[in-house]
Amino acid sequence: MSITAQNVTKRFGAFTALDNVSVDCPTGELVALLGPSGSGKTTLLRVIAGLEVPDSGTVHFRDADITKHSARDRNVGFVFQHYALFRHMTVFENVAFGLRVRKWPEAKVRERVMELLHLVRLEEKAPQYPANLSGGQKQRIALVRALAPSPKVLLLDEPFGALDTKVRAELRDWLRRLHDELHVTSIFVTHDQEEAFEVSDRVVVLNKGRVEQEGAPMNVFEHPKNEFVMDFLGNVNKLPVRVEGGRALLGETGSVELPAKLFGANENGRTDAYVRPHELDISRTAEGGNCLLGKIVHINPAGSVVKVRLLAEDFGLMINVDLTPDRYRALALKQNETVFVTPKSARIFEADYTI
Numbered sequence: 232m233s234i235t236a237q238n239v240t241k242r243f244g245a246f247t248a249l250d251n252v253s254v255d256c257p258t259g260e261l262v263a264l265l266g267p268s269g270s271g272k273t274t275l276l277r278v279i280a281g282l283e284v285p286d287s288g289t290v291h292f293r294d295a296d297i298t299k300h301s302a303r304d305r306n307v308g309f310v311f312q313h314y315a316l317f318r319h320m321t322v323f324e325n326v327a328f329g330l331r332v333r334k335w336p337e338a339k340v341r342e343r344v345m346e347l348l349h350l351v352r353l354e355e356k357a358p359q360y361p362a363n364l365s366g367g368q369k370q371r372i373a374l375v376r377a378l379a380p381s382p383k384v385l386l387l388d389e390p391f392g393a394l395d396t397k398v399r400a401e402l403r404d405w406l407r408r409l410h411d412e413l414h415v416t417s418i419f420v421t422h423d424q425e426e427a428f429e430v431s432d433r434v435v436v437l438n439k440g441r442v443e444q445e446g447a448p449m450n451v452f453e454h455p456k457n458e459f460v461m462d463f464l465g466n467v468n469k470l471p472v473r474v475e476g477g478r479a480l481l482g483e484t485g486s487v488e489l490p491a492k493l494f495g496a497n498e499n500g501r502t503d504a505y506v507r508p509h510e511l512d513i514s515r516t517a518e519g520g521n522c523l524l525g526k527i528v529h530i531n532p533a534g535s536v537v538k539v540r541l542l543a544e545d546f547g548l549m550i551n552v553d554l555t556p557d558r559y560r561a562l563a564l565k566q567n568e569t570v571f572v573t574p575k576s577a578r579i580f581e582a583d584y585t586i
Contacts, residue, residue: 232292232383232416233258234279239288241274248274249285250440256384256433258293259414261407263427266437267463272420273388275437279418280386281305292383305384308377308415312389314369316361322348322372323357329380347375350409367398371405378415387419391426399423403430424464428452436460458580461505468506468550472579475499479579482546487523491577504577508553512573513539513562522571525550527564532556539564541572 234256241249249271256262264272277283279290281302289298297305316325326344335343348354351371361369370390377385390406391399407430410417421427427434428448435445436459444456455461462469472479472489476499481487489504514522525541528549532538537559539552550572554562564570 234384234416234418235291236275236279237289237291239275239278239285239290241271241278241283241285247440249278251288252437252440252442253288254435254442254445256416256418258416260432261410261417261419261430262433262435263431264418264420264435264437265422265424265427267422269439270437271440272422272437276386276388276418276420279384280307280309282309306380306382308380308382308385310370310373310377310385310387310390312392314361314373316369316373316376318361321358321360322353322364325361325372326376326379329376333380343379347379350412351375351405365398366395367402370402374406374409378413382415385415385417387417389420389422391423392421399426406430436463438463455578458503458505461578461580466508466551466553468508468511468548470504470506470546470548470577471501472504473499473501474579479504479577481523486545487521487574489574489577491579502579502581504579506574506577508538508551509536510574510576511550511552512575513541513552513554513558513564514571514573515562517571518573522573523548523550525570525572527566527568527570530559530564530566532559541570543572 236252236254239249239252252271252275254275264275266272274283278285281300285298289296291297292305317328320328323344326347327340330340330343345354348357353368353371356364356368364372391402403426431448433445434448434451436443436451438459444451444460451460452464455464461467470481470489472481479489479491481489491504523543524545525543527539528542529540530537536553537556539554541550541552543550552572
């Protein structure tokens with residue numbers, strides 16, 4: 232069941248939540264709506280669910296225009312951030328609720344509920360109440376409750392937002408595996424870039440009610456279309472540069488040239504270059520001469536990378552560099568040391584194209 236929103240606009244008084252938004256969600260894919268607070272992602276999800284009526288535009292399930300259909304008639308499963316489980320009902324009754332509303336035979340209800348509880352490894356919790364469950368268990372129950380009536384599509388609104396970091400990571404992996412088993416066309420809202428990139432087949436980046444970019448996670452990350460996407464997707468160093476004759480020069484004297492290839496008819500002048508932390512390297516000698524002098528302010532071992540924060544006093548900049556653990560150990564860096572930082576690549580965004 233593919234989902235298409237075409238030219239959707241939605242206003243709340245003078246505020247435009249969605250401004251002529253078009254999004255395609257192919258059959259069987261898990262699509263992430265990613266953006267900051269107020270970007271329109273939850274409003275778009277609610278329009279697709281039938282919980283909000285667009286001022287203009289249409290919503291299609293496959294080839295059928297369902298814009299005027301009620302939420303009940305759309306047969307969608309909706310999972311909320313705060314579980315919304317019925318506290319007075321057991322786990323079994325929570326999952327069974329939607330089936331009983333649809334008047335399923337009792338034998339079929341029991342079969343379906345136990346099948347889903349087995350799928351999420353929570354069969355033993357069937358007679359218990361939500362108060363006896365952990366946050367992660369509650370969210371899994373909320374998800375299978377939404378899946379119980381075999382919905383055409385599954386919609387998730389910040390499903391892991393109320394959970395701690397470790398549980399979120401576990402549930403992300405679990406949701407991806409569950410989706411690969413069931414292949415229900417799914418859309419989930421998140422402001423967490425790592426979550427969106429780890430779980431989804433496709434990412435739609437929204438900002439101020441508009442789609443900034445969409446595509447496969449790796450393509451969006453590696454080829455951001457504009458400053459907003461570049462800045463929003465993970466940590467980035469924003470460096471003031473001067474463009475002269477196709478060269479991006481850092482500092483008043485232009486002593487450091489950033490390796491940014493320029494395209495199009497670029498005018499000389501001041502702008503900003505964007506460099507991700509892993510696109511910088513640290514050394515103890517000025518290899519090649521095209522580098523910044525920086526004093527190490529903080530070192531943070533963070534799993535697969537070591538995050539190093541430096542002050543480049545000559546340029547008045549704080550710079551973040553991500554090193555591999557092997558590179559960090561080889562350099563044997565210490566706080567307050569002065570080292571050399573070399574840019575390996577950079578991006579400069581103009582009004583109508585990227586550099």
